[in-house]
Amino acid sequence: MKLSELLAGHDYHVLLGDPETTWITAGTTFDADRVRPGSLFLAVPDHGGGGPGSIGPALARGAAAVLVDGGAADVPASVWASAQGVCAVRVPDARTAAAVVASRYFGEPGRQMDMVAITGTNGKTSVSYMIESVLRICEGAKVGVIGTSGSRIGDELIPMPPTQLTTPESPDLQYLLGCMRDRGVTSVALEVTSMALLTHRVDQAFIDIGVFTNLTQDHLDDHGSMANYRDAKLRLFQGLCGHAVVNADDPVGAAIQAMMPGAATTYALDTNADYRATDLIMDACGTRFTLHHDGRKYPAAIPVPGRFSVANALATVAACHALGHDVAALVAALDRMPPVPGRLERFQTPHGTSVIVDYAHSPDSLDKVLTAIRGFARRQVITVFGCGGDRDTTKRADMGRIAGTHSDLCVLTSDNPRTEDPEAILDQIAPGLTATGTPFERLTDRRQAIAYALSAARPDDIVLIAGKGSEPHQIIGEKLLPFSDMATVRELTGT
Numbered sequence: 445m446k447l448s449e450l451l452a453g454h455d456y457h458v459l460l461g462d463p464e465t466t467w468i469t470a471g472t473t474f475d476a477d478r479v480r481p482g483s484l485f486l487a488v489p490d491h492g493g494g495g496p497g498s499i500g501p502a503l504a505r506g507a508a509a510v511l512v513d514g515g516a517a518d519v520p521a522s523v524w525a526s527a528q529g530v531c532a533v534r535v536p537d538a539r540t541a542a543a544v545v546a547s548r549y550f551g552e553p554g555r556q557m558d559m560v561a562i563t564g565t566n567g568k569t570s571v572s573y574m575i576e577s578v579l580r581i582c583e584g585a586k587v588g589v590i591g592t593s594g595s596r597i598g599d600e601l602i603p604m605p606p607t608q609l610t611t612p613e614s615p616d617l618q619y620l621l622g623c624m625r626d627r628g629v630t631s632v633a634l635e636v637t638s639m640a641l642l643t644h645r646v647d648q649a650f651i652d653i654g655v656f657t658n659l660t661q662d663h664l665d666d667h668g669s670m671a672n673y674r675d676a677k678l679r680l681f682q683g684l685c686g687h688a689v690v691n692a693d694d695p696v697g698a699a700i701q702a703m704m705p706g707a708a709t710t711y712a713l714d715t716n717a718d719y720r721a722t723d724l725i726m727d728a729c730g731t732r733f734t735l736h737h738d739g740r741k742y743p744a745a746i747p748v749p750g751r752f753s754v755a756n757a758l759a760t761v762a763a764c765h766a767l768g769h770d771v772a773a774l775v776a777a778l779d780r781m782p783p784v785p786g787r788l789e790r791f792q793t794p795h796g797t798s799v800i801v802d803y804a805h806s807p808d809s810l811d812k813v814l815t816a817i818r819g820f821a822r823r824q825v826i827t828v829f830g831c832g833g834d835r836d837t838t839k840r841a842d843m844g845r846i847a848g849t850h851s852d853l854c855v856l857t858s859d860n861p862r863t864e865d866p867e868a869i870l871d872q873i874a875p876g877l878t879a880t881g882t883p884f885e886r887l888t889d890r891r892q893a894i895a896y897a898l899s900a901a902r903p904d905d906i907v908l909i910a911g912k913g914s915e916p917h918q919i920i921g922e923k924l925l926p927f928s929d930m931a932t933v934r935e936l937t938g939t
């Protein structure tokens with residue numbers, strides 16, 4: 445595709461060459477080491493694998509064109525000296541332009557599928573899995589999922605370079621959407637983070653339904669305040685989606701309804717809403733409830749315990765119904781859903797101990813998971829958890845307090861320490877835990893911590909391993925090292 449066609453209607457200034465005669469044949473990328481002959485290199489400032497400083501290496505690898513950010517310093521003439529036949533353009537904002545050119549390069553694939561984007565502090569992965577499951581069960585639909593656990597169509601993972609991003613950068617996102625469209629996917633469930641919204645990754649995804657789950661403390665290291673965090677989430681509902689599905693139990697839900705009058709559907713457990721749940725009955729195997737919609741009552745059940753799981757189910761039904769699917773069929777499919785990997789994922793040891801692996805890594809999510817577990821626990825609850833390094837430090841003592849309040853024993857350990865000292869992270873968690881009087885151990889090696897918890901557990905005890913869910917790695921320093929909580933449990937128990 446010609447560079448001029450990719451940039452049509454977008455403001456740009458030609459620095460070198462001719463966009464009318466420059467053909468992009470090998471995609472777009474932010475990363476210099478992923479450039480191939482015929483690529484468009486997007487020199488996005490502050491991107492770890494690229495940026496203006498990587499223009500030289502990108503040209504050396506055969507980039508056909510370079511897009512430069514208007515806020516970046518002028519590229520030295522010496523960099524362009526060897527740019528034979530290369531086109532370079534400057535745009536006001538490289539990230540905004542990147543979303544446009546990447547989408548156009550792949551034929552704007554989001555327009556050709558039902559796109560559901562889920563944002564919120566907690567629940568994004570669960571809702572995306574639930575949407576996939578109910579559409580597959582009730583209609584045999586082919587659904588793509590993009591999020592924390594990678595990108596896949598059914599059980600088939602779409603190979604991508606390793607990343608720590610829940611929502612891929614726009615060139616990768618559009619590539620994935622193009623793959624899904626070409627393989628016959630009809631609907632996509634996309635997890636959208638606050639940083640993805642701020643950095644324009646989903647600007648040209650052509651989202652049909654935007655789902656808002658909740659807003660609780662997290663990511664203050666990125667946003668500085670809860671107000672900034674909220675405003676980042678709200679970007680999804682400021683022209684990026686056609687219809688909103690919002691949690692009316694969360695105060696942010698009202699703000700979204702005001703932004704999208706006549707184009708917002710609500711769900712709630714504690715408030716009047718378009719979709720509402722009552723009569724919750726919970727046990728270790730799941731939750732039964734009554735779903736209310738449009739004057740009708742639907743007996744419903746999900747194979748996951750917890751009020752928050754019911755809220756996720758309501759969001760799922762509301763989003764899928766907004767796409768035109770039948771409510772009764774969607775509700776009937778809820779009870780047949782498979783478990784969501786890493787979300788209240790259960791395992792029974794040969795000695796009769798229940799192990800639950802969950803992604804809970806914020807104060808609110810840890811509180812909700814432990815409250816649900818306490819609702820059906822028959823004996824002791826042992827909690828293994830930590831806090832991520834290079835992330836919001838203000839939540840650490842609070843998470844210690846929450847774990848101690850709901851547990852009989854806690855084991856503090858590492859949860860993606862990144863470049864921080866693991867022991868220093870535990871030092872910040874410990875005061876909140878100490879204040880509760882609950883006994884605890886400190887083992888920064890996560891495998892040793894899980895082993896200790898299993899050895900301390902007795903039949904009918906519950907061991908909660910929180911923080912990582914189905915993540916397949918630990919981030920230590922700058923490295924992604926293979927590690928799975930559930931695989932470690934199976935290995936340690938000989939199963």
